[in-house]
Amino acid sequence: MSSKSTRVTDPNAKGSNTFLWAIIAVVLVAAVVIGYIVMSGQGKKTEYLADRESVDVSFGSEFGDNAVTLSAANPAAEAVEVDLYEDYSCSYCAQLAENTDEQMQAAIESGDLIVNIRSLNFLDRGNADGHSTRAAAAVLAVAEAGETDVYWNYRAALLEEQEDIYNKWSNDDFANAAQELGASEGVVEKIRSGESVSAANDLTTANADKLEAETGQVSSPRVLRDGKDVEVDDINQWLDAVLN
Known part of the structure; x- marks a missing residue:
């Protein structure tokens, strides 16, 4: 008599991997958005200086x-x-x-x-x-x-x-x-x-x-x-x- 090995597969395994990658993607997007907001905020702290009237000088x-x-x-x-x-x-x-x-x-x-x-x-x-x-x-x-x-x-x-x-x-x-x-x-x-x-x-x-x-x-x-x-x-x- 031959024996047959039966492997039980978790029906949720594929779904779990998909969910994990979705979480990672969300985190990466959030990091990019936060980084953009931070960099934009830094620029806005000084961008008004571009509107200052520039004084030209003729000395060295x-x-x-x-x-x-x-x-x-x-x-x-x-x-x-x-x-x-x-x-x-x-x-x-x-x-x-x-x-x-x-x-x-x-x-x-x-x-x-x-x-x-x-x-x-x-x-x-x-x-x-x-x-x-x-x-x-x-x-x-x-x-x-x-x-x-x-x-x-x-x-x-x-x-x-x-x-x-x-x-x-x-x-x-x-x-x-x-x-x-x-x-x-x-x-x-x-x-x-x-x-x-x-x-x-x-x-x-x-x-x-x-x-x-x-x-x-x-x-x-x-x-x-x-x-x-x-x-x-x-x-x-x-x-x-x-x-x-």
Whole structure:
């Protein structure tokens, strides 16, 4: 007598596999949708900057000695040179920029003024990845690339929008903002990667050390000429003081 083996097959097995794949498909679609929403949301945080009125400048910029030096192609022999210290978390720095940047630009372009803009990050209170540092890193990437128009408009935007963006922007946001303002692709990706953050920490630390060595304290905004504070009752008058 021969024996016949009988295999019992689960009638629901095929249906179970189909259901499993359906669940996986739903999860993948959800992940794509969520990713799209997140990326779209990041873009919307900065896309309004594309509508900002862009200021064209006719001076040059050079990065070195922990500063961005702004000067005309052929400044006057008697041009005044100053160090402007600012922190991207400092509301007084933002106010000073709003009040005096236009006058400063005109003086630089006329060849009467040379400005070394020196970033600080003392308002990060020791946080190596704080807002001041990341903002300085983003601006540093633009300055190193020599994109002067972008630098001038980007710096202004970060100071003017300070109240709304303080401690809210990631490196992606800083990168997207630079892109909206016309930064090159290489600069945008450098900001996005955060690779300039360490260098920005070194730069701001060096500037703080320089400021303390020359004046005995670190604060912002400060304008120094020949290592000494420009003496004015109101710092918004510093340009009148040094030019007149």
